[in-house]
């Protein structure tokens with residue numbers, strides 16, 4: 197072992213260091229009210245980040261603008277700390293005139309870029325907090341038709357600023373065939389409008405297993421998901437996260453029932469770091485270049 201230098205241990209060093217520092221991840225959810233955004237976030241991170249909602253009293257005034265609300269939680273799994281922030285956008289698509297619904301959302305994403313740039317420009321750059329949005333889950337209403345103008349407009353405005361992950365909401369309200377047709381039409385629309393959605397990256401010289409996994413995930417986009425933060429009993433007596441119907445139980449974690457598992461794999465288990473990296477290296481970098489050029493720097 198004379199020639200052994202020891203840098204093969206680098207991955208472990210990197211690993212130890214990042215575990216100590218913890219991770220910051222910010223996800224945004226966008227879509228009309230009632231499409232299951234809060235429920236899905238709870239399901240994804242197995243938390244009650246969003247408490248069960250009290251129904252609005254009938255007299256309550258509906259807000260007239262898109263609000264931006266963010267909630268953070270520190271979660272820990274096997275000694276790894278994750279500071280998770282979810283940015284919710286209640287009001288999107290809920291108005292008579294939704295023409296500019298995307299605007300406050302773009303503004304929010306850009307102001308987070310601004311904050312990051314400010315920190316980078318400080319004399320002391322030791323403690324940079326990364327509040328940039330690393331992924332945007334866009335909830336598509338399960339109409340079974342195709343994208344609506346508001347969907348197309350939102351994605352067109354946002355795709356250069358954030359990693360877009362399109363999702364078919366409440367997929368349990370569609371049959372398998374309807375889901376398959378709907379997915380094909382959504383993808384055709386996305387291609388037609390030259391919208392860039394986040395792709396699971398593949399690398400040359402990657403092993404076959406990793407390639408197969410990337411392909412499997414890519415093949416499910418747009419993810420048809422079912423969310424539920426409660427346990428139900430299946431006819432054969434298992435307790436599962438799911439939704440119970442007179443005709444049976446839809447299981448959140450069953451890949452034959454919906455794409456929840458694949459979505460979680462993309463967002464959390466396999467590509468969280470890729471989402472962060474793409475946000476930093478491409479989306480933020482492009483925004484920063486444009487910003488500095490426009491300022492004449």
Ligand code: GDP
Pocket residue numbers: 227228229230231232233234235236249365366367368369421422423424439
């Ligand atoms: P949000 O307004 O988009 O945050 O939607 P919520 O998460 O508050 O959910 C709205 C309603 O839809 C609640 O009654 C949920 O129980 C229900 N819901 C959430 N996810 C699903 C789903 O995947 N399928 C069905 N059928 N209902 C869902």
Ligand code: MG
Pocket residue numbers: 233234235284
């Ligand atoms: Mg909600």
